[in-house]
Amino acid sequence: MKLGVGRRKPNFVMPARRRTRFMTENHFCYKNNANPEKRPTCSIDCLEALLTRNNTLLHLKMAADSLPDPVQVIVKSVPGSTDTLGDCPFCQRVLLTLEEKKIPYETKLVDLSNKPEWFLKINPEGKVPVFKIAEGEWIADSDVITQIIEEKYPNPSFATPAEKASVGSKIFSSFVAFLKSKDPDDGSEQALLNELQALDEHLKINGPYINGEDISAADFSLAPKLFHLEVALDHFKDWRIPENLTYVNAYTKLLFNRDSFAKTKPAANEFVIAGWAPKVNA
């Protein structure tokens, strides 16, 4: 199968006139026409495909080799102010990774309700987080970005073993379905409870973090999502994680009390609530 072909527009940012697409063994890469000696860039589709094929190293190494110092990441601001960190759980995941690895970084905050031209040039899809991988080249998607960071800065390693990497991965979609649900009998609450129960059982055996004593990448992904879950369900549904899920409750306390979390969380819970309001009221 030819991976990455025609699925969607590559989400990185070398202007079309400046790049030449070529096919490698199984996916597209891009050569910079202005600088043909420069290493080629993989499209995000290619990176995603490679991530899922467990064949990441060579390609992520290519991306990681030329990271700027300090690294730069574009994240969501609160609406109307590009000075204040907004409510994007995917951005917080990337910032948590950088904080926990103690990597110096710069953020550019973008107001997604009023996307500036320079940002849309960098990422025409208009999504954050976006991470600079070389001069004029940026890459989107927190899965890809955190892999690149892990590759470039392996110490300390936060890699989660493959068998634990998807623990809790259905909680966010279950939370969103329940949050948006207007029918108390549609099973969305129970579906979320089932996912939280599964996490509780995992933590009971393996905890206190997903991979045991030490925090890892899976926790950086889940922590901001659990924060949104707690804030939004409390506000919109007067709903809280049941007390009998003691391991999940202990886990969220551990996560939310970390310095890295305090430094990277949305500026106020009101921004999380305002962010979900249009989806709840749709």
Ligand SMILES: N[C@@H](CCC(=O)N[C@@H](CS)C(=O)NCC(=O)O)C(=O)O
């Ligand atoms: N799968 C992406 C999701 C990124 C995403 O959906 N970001 C939201 C903000 S939380 C976004 O940029 N939305 C565009 C918009 O609101 O216009 C990732 O993991 O980075």
